[in-house]
Amino acid sequence: TPPRILLLHSYHPQYSWTQGFQKGIKDGLAGHLPVEALHEEFMDARRFDGEVDEDLLLYWLASKYRKHQPDLVITTDDAAFELLRGPGKALFGKVPLLFMGVNIPPQQPLSANIGGLVEGDAIAANLQLIEQMLPNTRRIVLLSGSCQLGRFLAAKAKDQAESWRRQGHKAEIEVWDELDLEQLRSRLAALPSDTAALLLIIHKDAKGQYFSYEDVVPQLSRDTPVPLFAMWGPLLGLGVVGGVMNDPYLQGLQVAAMALDRLAGKPAVVESGDFYPRFDGQQLDRFAIDRDRLPSGSTLSGQAKPSQAGTALLMMTLLVVGLAAFAWQRYRHSLQHPLEARVAHLKARNKALTRLARKLDSAAHTDPLTGLPNRRACDLQLNQALASRQDKPLYLALLDLDHFKVINDSLGHDKGDQVLAAVALAMNQALDGQGSLFRWGGEEFLLLLRGLEKDKALALCEKLRAQIAALALPGLPAISVSVGLAPLSRISGKSAALRGADKALYQAKSLGRNRVQAQ
Numbered sequence: 001t002p003p004r005i006l007l008l009h010s011y012h013p014q015y016s017w018t019q020g021f022q023k024g025i026k027d028g029l030a031g032h033l034p035v036e037a038l039h040e041e042f043m044d045a046r047r048f049d050g051e052v053d054e055d056l057l058l059y060w061l062a063s064k065y066r067k068h069q070p071d072l073v074i075t076t077d078d079a080a081f082e083l084l085r086g087p088g089k090a091l092f093g094k095v096p097l098l099f100m101g102v103n104i105p106p107q108q109p110l111s112a113n114i115g116g117l118v119e120g121d122a123i124a125a126n127l128q129l130i131e132q133m134l135p136n137t138r139r140i141v142l143l144s145g146s147c148q149l150g151r152f153l154a155a156k157a158k159d160q161a162e163s164w165r166r167q168g169h170k171a172e173i174e175v176w177d178e179l180d181l182e183q184l185r186s187r188l189a190a191l192p193s194d195t196a197a198l199l200l201i202i203h204k205d206a207k208g209q210y211f212s213y214e215d216v217v218p219q220l221s222r223d224t225p226v227p228l229f230a231m232w233g234p235l236l237g238l239g240v241v242g243g244v245m246n247d248p249y250l251q252g253l254q255v256a257a258m259a260l261d262r263l264a265g266k267p268a269v270v271e272s273g274d275f276y277p278r279f280d281g282q283q284l285d286r287f288a289i290d291r292d293r294l295p296s297g298s299t300l301s302g303q304a305k306p307s308q309a310g311t312a313l314l315m316m317t318l319l320v321v322g323l324a325a326f327a328w329q330r331y332r333h334s335l336q337h338p339l340e341a342r343v344a345h346l347k348a349r350n351k352a353l354t355r356l357a358r359k360l361d362s363a364a365h366t367d368p369l370t371g372l373p374n375r376r377a378c379d380l381q382l383n384q385a386l387a388s389r390q391d392k393p394l395y396l397a398l399l400d401l402d403h404f405k406v407i408n409d410s411l412g413h414d415k416g417d418q419v420l421a422a423v424a425l426a427m428n429q430a431l432d433g434q435g436s437l438f439r440w441g442g443e444e445f446l447l448l449l450r451g452l453e454k455d456k457a458l459a460l461c462e463k464l465r466a467q468i469a470a471l472a473l474p475g476l477p478a479i480s481v482s483v484g485l486a487p488l489s490r491i492s493g494k495s496a497a498l499r500g501a502d503k504a505l506y507q508a509k510s511l512g513r514n515r516v517q518a519q
């Protein structure tokens, strides 16, 4: 059965931020795991901040997952991670845990089964950006709400403001974190135009009203004469000018790649999410912000709307221009907005494909029944051994199970398969790394020995033979192997060595089997 992943979201499924995570994770896992391998649960912690009894929440999770433990748990945003790291620690025990969307950095040390992506924030980077883009700005207002993360970011912003002041920057910094929505709206609307605003997080105001960015940010932007900057990618297109922003979709892709690594047994790692400069062209035009001032590597979405006009002719022109602008916008959008998403997507895909290629390569060179390298791998290694400049002796041995057909015929093919797998394991163990064993085909194995003189090579073959003869497989008859050993000469090559080993094997069979013969 494929591994199962539980995705525990802090927020709710209608939230575009959460949707970005979901899509990134699902796209990143696509092709690696069936869609049903993913279980999703939503805590809705932002709307019901502090109102939901954690014990009941854990009880509900336990009732579903205690018996059906997932193979990996991913938490999105802070609340879910805190729940599973704290009061819900015992719920998933040693199941690997990956966090993402965590702004409040987890306290060290993390236990060995925890890894993830620290999202962090870009307050300092955005203050610098505003200063660079709008050098005449006298005041920067940082807007924060009163949810847990809002309070955390407001405290951080106040620290930043303090060091900003000490560094002697021209613009003053103010943090507005105790306003209700109506106050926020009217105070933003009354700001003088030499001001800029940076949205930290506002989901809950001082009156405890919950609201979504989709509803509120367009209104705030429309009513204020100052440019709004932000650092959360999904706010782009809602009326913010832009900013040094992150992207939940890209984070989802990154975490999906981490999840596949964890499921493949790689150790947990902690990475940081990226923030990129991204802007809305329409908002840049609205505030007449010079595009030359954008930092290098900025991406742009949205374009200016054509202006109004009264005459029918102008309306027609506008319509045409509007349609052209729309097409152009779609075209630019398709080129620019998703560009960084595409790049990261391709990077994640590339990583996944490399992993897949490695798996396919390994599958192409492995015999599925015994787990030994197969004939293809054997050919490669024989060629490599012959090509190596070292002057060490090379030997190859063919090992063929005796009367194997009898086992198949009397006990069935399945038992025959079990014997083959058990014999391969026993021989490989007896070999203890002193040679390379391959499944050559059917009930025949090939052993490549490098750097052993003939007497040592013979002794090793004898050891394998004795090991097989002594093998007591429950419910299966005694088994033996005949071995033909021959030198692998760099002059006469592979085919001559194989002919020699085959001849010696034939002799071993005709002398009564269960013996080693050398050429």
Ligand SMILES: Nc1nc2c(ncn2[C@@H]2O[C@H](COP(=O)(O)OP(=O)(O)OP(=O)(O)O)[C@@H](O)[C@H]2O)c(=O)[nH]1
Pocket (backbone or CB within 6 Å): 369, 400, 401, 402, 403, 404, 405, 406, 408, 412, 413, 414, 415, 416, 417, 420, 441, 442, 443, 509, 513
């Ligand atoms: N179960 C099983 N049988 C296999 C597999 N590959 C080959 N065989 C069987 O191995 C048997 C080989 O039989 P023979 O070549 O007659 O040799 P033998 O019975 O081992 O006799 P000697 O080599 O003369 O000792 C055949 O019955 C094949 O069907 C496999 O992957 N699984």
